[in-house]
Amino acid sequence: MENLIGLLVLVPLAGAGALLCGGRRLDRGGPWLGTLAAAVSFALGVVLFADMLGKGGEERTLDVTVFQWVPVGSFRADVGFHLDQLSMTFVLLITGVGSLIHLYSIGYMAHDERRRRFFGYLNLFLAAMLLLVLADNYLLLYVGWEGVGLASYLLIGFWQHKPSAATAAKKAFLVNRVGDMGMSIAIMLMFTTFGTFAFGPVLTAADRAGEGRLTAIALLLLLAACGKSAQVPLQSWLGDAMEGPTPVSALIHAATMVTAGVYLVTRSGAVFEGAPDAQTAVVTVGAVTLLFGAIVGCAKDDIKKALAGSTMSQIGYMILAAGLGPVGYVFAIMHLVTHGFFKAGLFLGAGSVMHGMNDEVDMRRYGGLRKYMPVTFVTFGLGYLAIIGFPGLSGFFSKDKIIEAAFAKGGTEGWILGGAALLGAAITAYYMTRVMIMTFFGEERWRPAPSPDEPSAEPAAGDRAGGMPHPHESPRTMTIPMIVLALGSVFAGGLFSVNDAFLKWLEPVTGHEEGNSPLGALTVTAATMAVLVLGVALAWAQYGRRPVPATAPPGSALTRAARRDLLQDDFNHVVLVRGGEHLTRSLVYLDHKLVDGVVNGTAASVGGLSGRMRRLQNGYVRSYAVSMFGGAAVLIAATLLMRAV
Amino acid sequence: MSFPLLTVTAAVPAAGALATAAVPAARRAAAKWTALVFSLATLVLAGVQLARFDPDAAGPFQLTESHAWISDFGVRYELGVDGIGVVLVALTALLVPFVVLAGWHDADPLEPATPSRRWRPTQGFFALILMVEAMVVISFEATDVFVFYVFFEAMLIPMYFLIGGFGDRAGERTEDEAAAQRSYAAVKFLLYNLAGGLVMLAAVVGLYAVTADQLGHGTFSLTEIVQARGSGRLHFATVTERALFLGFFFAFAVKAPLWPVHTWLPNAMGEATAPVAVLITAVVDKVGTFAMLRFCLQLFPGASTWATPVIVVLALISILYGALLAVGQRDIKRLIAYASISHFGFIILGIFAMTTQGQGGATLYMVNHGISTAALMLVAGFLISRRGSRLIADYGGVQKVAPVLAGTFLVAGLATLSLPGLAPFVSEFLVLVGTFSRYPVAGAVATVGIVLAALYVLVLYQRTMTGPVEESVRAMPDLRVRELAVVAPLIALLLFLGVYPKPVTRILDPAVEHTMSQVHRTDPQPDVRVSNAEGAK
């Protein structure tokens, strides 16, 4: 079994290596090769899972040290894996959803000439993500952490010929790097505090480190989580990341990579529990982001960006739950898994719609598509019901528990957090209903595809550009993954909740406490249902009863701000981009004028002085004679003077 | 007497330089092959050195050679390598064949039919490169301060001609303007380094005076001085030690280069051809940081500790300042030069953090920086030679027409920004951890450097490689076989050392620990003791 863990990472890595270095020979079979690598690692994951189920609760953890990576003095970083129930959950989610999305991409990317590389990058992503969740120390986790950042960079910027895609990719990497900075300082702090950064020793010894130190480590880890999981204040990259191909948005920017922050907080539970202030920071970040994302999601007309806002908001729920401590860990991870199903399904549905609509992304140009794309409609609809928390579907079980846990925090804090979570649920219902209605219902507001000279979003559009769209159902390779994910969004939550199966599965790793909410569980559920109905009704009143205008109305100040991501980008632009440009430009100037100037100035003054001195050498014999006489006179005078004294 | 391996390792490229220079004017190809063969022979000898070097052997230096040279002044021809020296000799010997191969056409006369018989730029170019190699190798091997000083300075002569005599195609500038800028850069390089060298000369003389005064006979031998210090026969007065330390350090700081004596580097790297730029930053500059470890720290431990706070601050400024200036550059090669300044800041920071991790990281960093910058600069050189311009704005969408070139550029760039999995990450992280455990604030500030590194690398990549295809690069050919043969091994090495740096750290570590013990510093201990049982879970 130990060897299988290494293989789990190695198979997609080898796939990536083969696809990226293999040259044109692999152009044809590349997509299938990539999908095969993903499927093999999923199969390995299932084997390990079965093996784990066969063992008792305490023996389920597997630890493997493969080799010493960086041994320098007392600093020891090993390449070692740690497989427990928590990482197992992630492994299955990553490889499972990953394989489905590979399959989907075969159809989706069929017309792209660089698809071999696309699959190479996807494989690279899988390998890095698996490394992230399987690592047994923070430094190796950091390798995976940056590795997924790289894969995300490459995939967001996959259509590099579009400047917007290249910019978005760069932005994602940079914002993530800011978070990574937190991660690397956290690791350094762990090293100076504990002399190691392996999970086992750090987490067991955490309670001896003193609260101040733990708070610092926890806050730095939170910064890292914010970067990777697009939480306020490092959320600005996620919306732009939608420049990438849609399967990428589904896999990386919805189901797996962006949830790495939740994994980090859950994994480092012992550190956070020793630092209540940091936990408060975590729940604040979660609550703020879940509202922020939801509000942004309401205003976007671009279907992918609306879904991106929703992703941000849902991860806000998870972070909120993870920040609550043992009361929330299990539900954070459960919501993470169910969200992985329905959000990936929704994105794939969006991709399918775009595929049929000449890659149009503006929902105001959709409408009435349910007749033309029945499979997409049904799977998207099930995902929709799941995300808004329709009773019986996945999202209902997981989100309801988080809201309950938020109330259970107790005191004013509990009321604020619970209120925010409830409000978030209402807004979720509102914006998702809006997406649903604008896309699949109402009259057809289609328009001809942009003419070929405009840079089109997806290259496949090239062939069909110019005419009115002919919406059609997508090929089998695309619909099958959508159906599987839709099944997951319907049943996963229910299955997890039978006998509290998921809770019992994860409890040995994360620990669990029952929260006692000031409101009863039933009251919370009822309140959730009420706000759900409210949100849906509001959206229906606004978009279902009246025709949707094909161009966006100006809207209120809030709407306008929300369309611009609540002005966060403008802030970044003015403060960071402009400020940075000024700083670098003035430094370049200073380097030239000041640092170089001092040296050049010295040289120039020596030169100038020599120029002056040179004038004395005028070539007139008589002036030389004068200086000789003068010199002799001075010498004689000096001699006499010395004598006299 | 055993086989003088170290002398031969330095003599082979020197002989190669003479042989290359002697090739008749008309047979340029023969000159290139001669240079390549000799540089490969040096690589083999460096490999033999590595193989015969025993990391665990006692005593500071191995493979030593010692002969009287100028006995009146106590100058001895003493060579010897420790772990750091042997690895850096290997790095030098490894990079030079790539430099030769990458510069294969850089010194071809513009008009092939130049009739003059005496005009032999190609021969000169390769002979000078080999000359530099010989001098760098012997600088890494010298354990006598005087021998080191002689070659440390003599290196400037061939470098001066390489920078001033050979450059890129003029591009938008006229030939005269280009030549003027080249000669400006070459003179600047020479003056800065001469100034540093002169200050060092004064310190070398001072060192001799002190030893002559206290030991009865003047000596320049590193081993002898260190031993005499250890046994108490030699004692520096505090002021003398500090003055001598500053004299040595100034020369090495110019060479390294450290802010604020860095401005020669962007000019020199910008004007020189890419292979020569690699020679400057990856090979010659390493002598500066290497000498800090070997001479500054071992000869003057007390003064090193005294100067540490200031040097740490200067190194931090170098890191951030170099990175910020790299962001603001419009010229590809100058950008890489400023990035190097930032990286040298990391190396110096690691050295003066005085922790095992910091110094181990710094020495490893020297190797990794050599490889990664060589890869990045050489690919940039291939790019520039195709378009004839160094300005970033003249490129765009290159990945569409030359995907392999763009791919290798990206990997080299990612190595420069220290992406985990590639070699520089390991060393950069070690430096950061080492610094953090002694000076937390400095470590945290230096970490900002990794964000800035991402910024300048990705901006460079985005502007040159992505976006719509620029008209002028539309017909750009992808990497040729010769060029791929240069880049691919470097990238493979970056990947290998990123995943498994142990072969190198194993050789470096004992030497680093020896240095640490010379400076009488020990690592800070963690605040919380974690027992072994917990560690093993």
Place this chain on the structure above:
Amino acid sequence: MNPVSYLYLSALLFTIGGVGVLLRRNAIVVFMCVELMLNACNLAFVTFSRMHGNLDGQVFAFFTMVVAAAEVVVGLAIIVSVYRARHSASVDDASLLKL
């Protein structure tokens, strides 16, 4: 007669020669003034020889004469060749020896 008076005369002659060298432009005159200064020195040497009662000063006077003779040979040759080249005997016209 008091020998010191000869010294005063010598100083006077030397000063006349020096002022002539500094102020006159004609190379021949400058040359003559240099001779005057040399002879002023000779006078001083001889006077000192007399005052101190030994022959050193007279020996030196002979040396000076020999040097002066050699100088005349070289100096006049230079002046003549400069005059041939430039048709002028002014020392200010020969000012090419500068940067």
